Each structure stands twice: as structure tokens, then as C-alpha cells.
Amino acid sequence: MALVNEHFLKLPNNYFFSDVEKKVNSFKVTHPKADLIRLGTGDVILPLPQACIEAMHRAVDEMGHESTFRGYGPEAGYPFLINAIIKHDYNPRGVHLEPSEIFVSDGSKSDTGNIGDILRHDNSIGVTDPIYPVYIDSNVSCGRAGELLADGKWSNVVYMPCLPENDFIPQLPKQRVDIIYLCYPNNPTGTVLSKAELRKWVNYALENDTLLIFDGAYEAYIQHPDIPHSIYEIKGAKKVAIEFRSFSKTAGFTGVRCGYTVIPKELTGGTLAGKRIPLTPLWRRHQETKFNGTSYITQRGAEAIYTPEGKEQVKAHIQYYMNNAQLMKRALTSIGLKTAGGEDAPYLWVKAPDGLSSWKFFEKLLYEAQVVTTPGVGFGPNGEGYLRLTAFGKKERIQEAMQRLCQCL
Amino acid sequence: MALVNEHFLKLPNNYFFSDVEKKVNSFKVTHPKADLIRLGTGDVILPLPQACIEAMHRAVDEMGHESTFRGYGPEAGYPFLINAIIKHDYNPRGVHLEPSEIFVSDGSKSDTGNIGDILRHDNSIGVTDPIYPVYIDSNVSCGRAGELLADGKWSNVVYMPCLPENDFIPQLPKQRVDIIYLCYPNNPTGTVLSKAELRKWVNYALENDTLLIFDGAYEAYIQHPDIPHSIYEIKGAKKVAIEFRSFSKTAGFTGVRCGYTVIPKELTGGTLAGKRIPLTPLWRRHQETKFNGTSYITQRGAEAIYTPEGKEQVKAHIQYYMNNAQLMKRALTSIGLKTAGGEDAPYLWVKAPDGLSSWKFFEKLLYEAQVVTTPGVGFGPNGEGYLRLTAFGKKERIQEAMQRLCQCL
Known part of the structure; x- marks a missing residue:
């Protein structure tokens, strides 16, 4: 029998981001009409720069x-x-x-x-x-x-x-x-x-x-x-x-x-x-x-x-996302949440209020604001008690998400 | 000091196909006007099917x-x-x-x-x-x-x-x-x-x-x-x-x-x-x-x-290469060389005549016929004494290569 690399068996069963997706899917099943806003997985949303196309x-x-x-x-x-x-x-x-x-x-x-x-x-x-x-x-x-x-x-x-x-x-x-x-x-x-x-x-x-x-x-x-x-x-x-x-x-x-x-x-x-x-x-x-x-x-x-055009187009994309990040940081700070990041990176690291765990805070925002985030604990033991929010979204949707967060917290 | 994976050091210094390229390059330096025909590395030459494009x-x-x-x-x-x-x-x-x-x-x-x-x-x-x-x-x-x-x-x-x-x-x-x-x-x-x-x-x-x-x-x-x-x-x-x-x-x-x-x-x-x-x-x-x-x-x-068009276009490409393979097999057989393959695959496995080694036969064809092949010994000890020829070429060039081989052998 060919032997497997048993180190693979030590890995937690599922990739962390898949666990997040499962929670989101089970929410969607019970709330089929909910208008979810995703500030979770770090994927971009703007199309490729025209120069690249x-x-x-x-x-x-x-x-x-x-x-x-x-x-x-x-x-x-x-x-x-x-x-x-x-x-x-x-x-x-x-x-x-x-x-x-x-x-x-x-x-x-x-x-x-x-x-x-x-x-x-x-x-x-x-x-x-x-x-x-x-x-x-x-x-x-x-x-x-x-x-x-x-x-x-x-x-x-x-x-x-x-x-x-x-x-x-x-x-x-x-x-x-x-x-x-x-x-x-x-x-x-x-x-x-x-x-x-x-x-x-x-x-x-x-x-x-x-x-x-x-x-x-x-x-x-x-x-x-x-x-x-x-x-x-x-x-x-x-x-x-x-x-x-x-x-x-x-x-x-x-x-x-x-x-x-x-x-x-x-x-x-x-x-x-x-x-x-x-x-x-x-x-x-x-x-x-x-x-x-x-x-x-x-x-x-x-x-x-x-190319000169490519550089301009990339710069505009980055600026778009970083404007989002600023908007998020201001909104979150205004309701008393503590945040790191968001100034030189498209990520904000947000401390859960009231001693909530990462997953509890994640679920609160999912169920009460229909906003998807990423539980910080997925990034290591010292991520417990935090969420990661990403600035990769449409400005209007991010504004809407921030309004919902401000209402629910 | 971070330790390296020493198994990598056991690998022969250069990837075999690079060695072939070096020999070809040194031939080109000494024969800048030579009209080389490549029947060596197994790379295709026909453009992508139109359906894919x-x-x-x-x-x-x-x-x-x-x-x-x-x-x-x-x-x-x-x-x-x-x-x-x-x-x-x-x-x-x-x-x-x-x-x-x-x-x-x-x-x-x-x-x-x-x-x-x-x-x-x-x-x-x-x-x-x-x-x-x-x-x-x-x-x-x-x-x-x-x-x-x-x-x-x-x-x-x-x-x-x-x-x-x-x-x-x-x-x-x-x-x-x-x-x-x-x-x-x-x-x-x-x-x-x-x-x-x-x-x-x-x-x-x-x-x-x-x-x-x-x-x-x-x-x-x-x-x-x-x-x-x-x-x-x-x-x-x-x-x-x-x-x-x-x-x-x-x-x-x-x-x-x-x-x-x-x-x-x-x-x-x-x-x-x-x-x-x-x-x-x-x-x-x-x-x-x-x-x-x-x-x-x-x-x-x-x-x-x-798609139906894609299948037709792929079939035509395969047929083109396999016609080349048949042409090569006929030509090589006609001058008494022993060949395997070329009937259900784009490769021909050709026995070197007169007990020549793979590299000697490779060099003979390179210098006397300006045809690039792949020495069989690069594929393992039992490849010694063979060359691999590929059918990935323009029909006219393959015909020309076969004529040169027939003349030089």
C-alpha cells in the first residue's frame, strides 16, 4: 500500500475560509431574502485595468x-x-x-x-x-x-x-x-x-x-x-x-x-x-x-x-479601495470600536466589543446586520476577539454596511 | 542558518533539456547561417484552435x-x-x-x-x-x-x-x-x-x-x-x-x-x-x-x-501532427533505421545506427543534417543508443529534415 504523508492528516479538517462560507450558507438558507454585504474574504471586485484587458x-x-x-x-x-x-x-x-x-x-x-x-x-x-x-x-x-x-x-x-x-x-x-x-x-x-x-x-x-x-x-x-x-x-x-x-x-x-x-x-x-x-x-x-x-x-x-496608462488605472483602483478603508475606519471609530490597519492596507482589524469572541462577533454581524466578515481567530490564537474587514467592495455597499453596523452596535 | 533540502543537491546540475539547448547554441555560434530544423523538445507549433481564441x-x-x-x-x-x-x-x-x-x-x-x-x-x-x-x-x-x-x-x-x-x-x-x-x-x-x-x-x-x-x-x-x-x-x-x-x-x-x-x-x-x-x-x-x-x-x-467546432479544430491539429509522424516513420524506415512509436503518439524512438551513443548520434544529426533531436539517454539508462524525434513541426520542414537525414545516413 502506498503510504500517505501523514502530516496532511494533522491539518484541521477544513480550510478556515470554507468554514466561514458554510456559516454564511446556512444563514442564507434560513434568510433567503437577506441582502448580504461581504466584507470578508479578501477578493477584489473592480474589473481588470483597461490596459491589461x-x-x-x-x-x-x-x-x-x-x-x-x-x-x-x-x-x-x-x-x-x-x-x-x-x-x-x-x-x-x-x-x-x-x-x-x-x-x-x-x-x-x-x-x-x-x-x-x-x-x-x-x-x-x-x-x-x-x-x-x-x-x-x-x-x-x-x-x-x-x-x-x-x-x-x-x-x-x-x-x-x-x-x-x-x-x-x-x-x-x-x-x-x-x-x-x-x-x-x-x-x-x-x-x-x-x-x-x-x-x-x-x-x-x-x-x-x-x-x-x-x-x-x-x-x-x-x-x-x-x-x-x-x-x-x-x-x-x-x-x-x-x-x-x-x-x-x-x-x-x-x-x-x-x-x-x-x-x-x-x-x-x-x-x-x-x-x-x-x-x-x-x-x-x-x-x-x-x-x-x-x-x-x-x-x-x-x-x-x-505602462503609463496601466499605472494610472491601477492607482485609481487602489485609491478607490483605500477611500473605502478610510470610510470604514471613520465609521467604526465613531461607534467606539477599536481598529488597527486601514491606512496603508485594504484590511481593518477590529476588536470585538464586550469581550465577544471572534465567532460570536462574526455571527452577530451576520445575523443582525447581514454583513459578512472574517473571524480573527482563523488567523491564529491571538486573533481571538477580532474580526478582519476588507475594503474590497463597492463604495455604496460599504457605506450601507457601515450604517447597519452603526445601528446594530 | 536555515538549512536547505539537501536532496535538491543530488539532482544533476542542469535539467536535461537545457543541456541540449546549450549544445544547439554552441553549434549556432560556429554555424551562424545554418538552417536548423528542430525535432527535439516536444513543443507544439500550430496556433490555438479558433474556438479557444x-x-x-x-x-x-x-x-x-x-x-x-x-x-x-x-x-x-x-x-x-x-x-x-x-x-x-x-x-x-x-x-x-x-x-x-x-x-x-x-x-x-x-x-x-x-x-x-x-x-x-x-x-x-x-x-x-x-x-x-x-x-x-x-x-x-x-x-x-x-x-x-x-x-x-x-x-x-x-x-x-x-x-x-x-x-x-x-x-x-x-x-x-x-x-x-x-x-x-x-x-x-x-x-x-x-x-x-x-x-x-x-x-x-x-x-x-x-x-x-x-x-x-x-x-x-x-x-x-x-x-x-x-x-x-x-x-x-x-x-x-x-x-x-x-x-x-x-x-x-x-x-x-x-x-x-x-x-x-x-x-x-x-x-x-x-x-x-x-x-x-x-x-x-x-x-x-x-x-x-x-x-x-x-x-x-x-x-x-x-464544443463541436473546437473538437473539429483539435482533430485537424492532431491529424496534421500524426501525418508528420507517418511521413517520418516511412522515411526513417526506408533508410534502414529502426523506429518505435509514431502510430498513436507524436514521438518516434529511433535506434542509433552503428552502435552510436545517443549524444554522438545527436551531434551527428546536428552537425551533418542541421536537425535537432533529443538524445534518448536523457530519459534514462535504457534510452542510451536512441534518439527521440517529435512530429511537432511544419510538414514542409519535416520533409526537408527527412531528406537531409536520408542523405547524411
Whole structure:
């Protein structure tokens, strides 16, 4: 009998977001006429920027003619997209990268999930708490997270609490950790790290020989000019950090699937015997073996984000969502709720009133205001007592949702 | 220091197809005016079927309007595509599947590479020799293949030779093996398995509690009516086999990226303690954690393959390539070369004359006929002394290539 990877059996039965959907569905069955407003799952609602649409039409046409048809592309992405990324996302911020350090993919979820494949199964892991659950689950399923303890934590994971006491900014762990996940702007708390705060992490990593997994999926939402957009803006970061970027939230690519991963050539891991091994060729080998490139049509769409028109259109989308976030923050604050985030990220992290649990607060808003949110406890033990609200909605609907919340609370 | 997965370091430095490209490039440098004809890497050349192009244009338009925009889709694919797959690829052959048994993805390379994630690292592996190298490499990189031995074989892999003596049809292994990879129509030999031959494998798997990994990427090329298109045409196969399918070679999707994996609900693996675990939910959990669905635009393109016009257009493409294969087989046979395949697959497996090695024969054809092929030894030790030729080319160029080969040999 072929044996299964039993680490998979340790995963909670259902993916957290599916549990939320089940609760929503059972509400819908009993309230078939309810007018639900969704501020839950972080999916965008605005259509793709027109520049991307036009570029993808052109690419589809190319695929329909023999002289312009493209078959297998480079596993790590076409040079036209890689060069646009370097020129527009990095050079203006003083970061210089080589094309061989960029890996285009079908999205950050694949990359943050699969990056563990090139690392030993027994490295120790550090995560902020709360955290995007995929980071944990991908480590659980290969055994790296260890065993689930009674307190809901995993035995080989160091948790760095993000609480009101520390303004939801994690503190450096007291012990050495091999690999630390950081997501900034943060999902779910919507907070950001200043340059000084981010420098602390890079310095910790340099001193402790720690690998930083830096997820910058929400980078485009940064509004304050002094917040770093890339971890490589910090000196020394190329020696310690992998950065993940996504076009999903930047340009509405959640259904089109494109992102990229940066692995600088200075970045190394080690063998048990102490030899240093560059990670760039390891990841290249991984992608050559277990991936076959991103759709040409998709890559042409992503390239269009960097044209002058594309940039304007993306900026307008981001502004639309961030206006929503401001509106939400004002409304929630006006009724005495405590919120973090929402200034440089499309997420608000809302404290439940009256000591309610995440799920109780979630159900209260679902049943009394017909507003769907995400229970904070799904993001880790320190998410208990919070909800995550997202600004990805139509302005009018968000206004309506805020009115309902103000009435019901 | 974060430790790397040292199994990756066991992989030969370069992916085999890159080595071929390097040889071709160095030829081009010294022969800048040479008119190379490529019968090597298995990439298609005909543009996408018009039905797919039209469907993708429509989908791109949908993504540009708020009312029809689609964000995150189901990780395992949209029902419209899954239902089309069941209705057109399986039901006509007497195979009944449920939508929950189909997983749409960005291609078979990802799926055949990642499927090992849900299986223990110490299952024993059986492969035909020669074989598509990705099956081996993905097992090497997680440690399942064991150590590379002096004879070029891996210690935890059972090799089943495909040689002229057995008409390139592998024989059942004498020992029990946990997981066996089968690819039919076969890459690289171009051979197929009759129903009786395939039944032997299913029965072996049922008797030995073996998991079959069945790659049917070239299914659309089958010409003889009695050759099974799906392993599930064999009784009992749902209990023992995972089937992979790809739109890459069926409809020219190599640059668009779409395929699917079938995991029947009867199929189980085991725990060390002997408990049987269904594999369908395990793979679903894998895809929910480490994948975020295939582009909506791509899935609409794939769906169009199953329309009446799409079917006609696909059929014409397949016929074009298979006419090439016939032409090649006739020409090669006429000059006394021994060939397998080319009747139900776009590949020909050609024995090098005069005891030449694969690389020597490759270089001879490159330098004397300016024809690029693939050295058989890249597919395993028993590929030594062979070349793989593919029928993916323009008819006129293939004719020209055959003339040059006839002159130079």
C-alpha cells in the first residue's frame, strides 16, 4: 500500500475560509431574502485595468496565428515582464536586481506554499500571530510545524504576538529561529512596518543567520511615503530575505493568477555539514521540475500594469479601495470600536466589543446586520476577539454596511 | 542558518533539456547561417484552435466589466470545465466520474511533480526506463528516489526496461512496488498499451496494493480504436490509479497552461498504522493550501475545446501532427533505421545506427543534417543508443529534415 504523508492528516479538517462560507450558507438558507454585504474574504471586485484587458486581447490574437504563437515559455517568466518588474517596482526605490533573481509565477499562494520544498523539514519557524493561515498549513503538511498543542499552537513554531500592547507590531523573538515569515502591509491586521522596524528584522536575521520570508502582496496599498515597499530597501536584506509579490491585489489578478518571487543571488541556506548553498539556483531547479511557466497571455496582461496608462488605472483602483478603508475606519471609530490597519492596507482589524469572541462577533454581524466578515481567530490564537474587514467592495455597499453596523452596535 | 533540502543537491546540475539547448547554441555560434530544423523538445507549433481564441477573447472582455468580472475561482476549477471534461473525455468511453474527482490545474508538470507531496517520502517507486525525467527528479528532490548509483540509477527506484526485446512494453516488476509511474501514449518511446497490457498493470496494482500514477498527456493522439484512452476503462482502476491529462498537446496549450488530474473517491493510501486514507480529500487540501486555481480566461479557452467546432479544430491539429509522424516513420524506415512509436503518439524512438551513443548520434544529426533531436539517454539508462524525434513541426520542414537525414545516413 502506498503510504500517505501523514502530516496532511494533522491539518484541521477544513480550510478556515470554507468554514466561514458554510456559516454564511446556512444563514442564507434560513434568510433567503437577506441582502448580504461581504466584507470578508479578501477578493477584489473592480474589473481588470483597461490596459491589461487590451494587452491580453493582443496576446490572445498572437496565440491564434502561427507566426506569433508561443508555446512553452521560460519557467521563470518572460524577460519582457521580468525587466518591467525590475525597472518599475525596484529601481525607483534604489533596489537593483538582476533578471535571474526574479521568478514569475501563477501567484504568491503557490510560491509561499512551495518555497518550503527547497528547505529542510526540520528548520524552526517563526510567525506573527495572527497570520495568513497558508504559511502555517504549508509547514504543517511537510512536518515542519511539528505537532498541534492544546493551546492551538504548533510545537516547532515560534509565535510573535501582535496585540494592542505593541500596536500590533511583533517583537523580535528571544531565541534564534531558522525561518521567519513577515507579511507587510499585513494580512490580517492591516498594519505596516516603518523602515526602522523593518531594519530590526533584517539585523536580527543577519545576526542570527535567519531566513526571512517577506510577503509584500499588499505593497501597492502603502500610502505613507516613508514606509518601505520592499525589504531590499533595508541594507543587508539581500543576504537574508526572499520577497514575494502578487498582481492579485495590485491589479485585480485574483482570477488571472500572476505574481513573482525575488531570490537575490547573495541569499544562502546551509547544509548540515555547514556549507553555504545559494538559494536562487535551488528555486530555479524547483520551478524547472515542478512548474512550467505562467500563461503568456497572463504575463502580457501583467506587463501592461507598468505602462503609463496601466499605472494610472491601477492607482485609481487602489485609491478607490483605500477611500473605502478610510470610510470604514471613520465609521467604526465613531461607534467606539477599536481598529488597527486601514491606512496603508485594504484590511481593518477590529476588536470585538464586550469581550465577544471572534465567532460570536462574526455571527452577530451576520445575523443582525447581514454583513459578512472574517473571524480573527482563523488567523491564529491571538486573533481571538477580532474580526478582519476588507475594503474590497463597492463604495455604496460599504457605506450601507457601515450604517447597519452603526445601528446594530 | 536555515538549512536547505539537501536532496535538491543530488539532482544533476542542469535539467536535461537545457543541456541540449546549450549544445544547439554552441553549434549556432560556429554555424551562424545554418538552417536548423528542430525535432527535439516536444513543443507544439500550430496556433490555438479558433474556438479557444474566441472563447478567451470573450473571457478577457468579461474580466474588463464589473458585472462579469471574476476574482478567485474554485481551486479545483470551474464547474463548466469540470463538467465538460466528464461529459466529453470520460462518459463516451463508459467511465463515470463525479465533479469532485476532477482537479483542474495549470498543467500536468505541476501536478505530476506535486502529487508526491501527499505521499510519504519513503514509498518505493517504479518507473519505465526510458521515462520522462520530471517523474524521477520530483522524487529525487524530496528524497524518495534514494541515492544515485554508479550505473545512473537511483537506489529506491525500480526500473522496468523498455527495449526492442519486449517491443518497448515494460514487464511487471518481480517485487512489490508502492508507486508506479506509467505514461501512455508514451513519452519518449511513442508506444501505447493495449487494453490487455494495461489490464495487467491494474491487476498487479490491485494484487500488490500499488498506486499507479497514469499520465495520459498524449491521449488525443491515439489512432487505433482498441487502445484505451483512460486507465479507468480497465475494471478496478479507480481503486488504484490517479490519471493526469493535459491540454498542452491536445490543443496547443503549452504556453497557456491547463491540465487536470483525476483522483477517484475509491482510491486510498495508507498510514503506517494500516489505516486507509482516501486520496481525493488529501489532494484537495493540497491544492487549497498551495494553489489558487487556474486563470478563468484559460479555463474558458479549455472549455471551448469541447464544443463541436473546437473538437473539429483539435482533430485537424492532431491529424496534421500524426501525418508528420507517418511521413517520418516511412522515411526513417526506408533508410534502414529502426523506429518505435509514431502510430498513436507524436514521438518516434529511433535506434542509433552503428552502435552510436545517443549524444554522438545527436551531434551527428546536428552537425551533418542541421536537425535537432533529443538524445534518448536523457530519459534514462535504457534510452542510451536512441534518439527521440517529435512530429511537432511544419510538414514542409519535416520533409526537408527527412531528406537531409536520408542523405547524411
